[in-house]
Amino acid sequence: MCDGAAGMSEAVVEVRRVSKSFDWRRPVLRDVSFSLRRGEMVALIGASGSGKSTLVRAIAGLVPIDKSATGDDLGAATGEIVLFGEPMQRRGRITRAAKRLRVRIGVVFQQFNLVPRLSVLTNVCLGLLGQMSFFHGSIGRFTAVDKRRAMQALVRVGIADQALKRGAELSGGQQQRAAIARTLVQRAELLIADEPIASLDPSAARRVMDILADLNRCDRITVLVSLHQVEYAALLPAHHRASIRRGRLRRPVKRADAGAADVDLRRRQ
């Protein structure tokens, strides 16, 4: 176990008055604001279609947000997303800083995180691409040092014995763990996981949530994880949960029977 995180202060994610409409009649995100400080872990909980993926993708700079917030009384408030103090999105555009910012963010999706034909080790090494020159990255040759780093990451997530298998040969839970290992190799400061446990059985889901919590607690990686299972979110303290419903953020999540956790997801403050 680790000693727990030191004090938190710096805002890693600032989402300010963010709206998003693919179709102007039905906004997917409605005036969403929240912030995440360094070392925090927050679960974003919402039913299917509530806007979780859109929000997560907007933070990662993969989906442009609307130029202004939507709503009756909001006027022309412009939304923005600031990461590590630098704008990722502003005035409805993904900024030029996006490329630089993305190197600092590890993203884990619900599925299809690995290149199926490549070995697990190579998949994890792909986390290094953002730090490599275009030439070295494009020839896809990783050094012994790179591979050692990838192996250490696989040890950390408990699947070192799977390193030489192809991505496609892993179970769903192992694939998610390899995807998390890739973000470790990347040295991501912010880990965004969009429903990483939605396709997993309960024990694999628990394992993945444990790993996320451990990386948060021991490595001070800031974690934003979207979930539709309230049971898992309930393992986090109330102030580390936010619920999203029809594109509106509400926090914290109400759950009467929270606390039956046998996993220590609590942060030491």
Ligand SMILES: Nc1ncnc2c1ncn2[C@@H]1O[C@H](COP(=O)(O)OP(=O)(O)O)[C@@H](O)[C@H]1O
């Ligand atoms: N690229 C898109 N084009 C049009 N509508 C979209 C697009 N992406 C998401 N939506 C719609 O936005 C809503 C929220 O979707 P999403 O963010 O994927 O929710 P969640 O991840 O919570 O299931 C859904 O109604 C979905 O159909």
Ligand SMILES: [Mg+2]
């Ligand atoms: Mg989704």
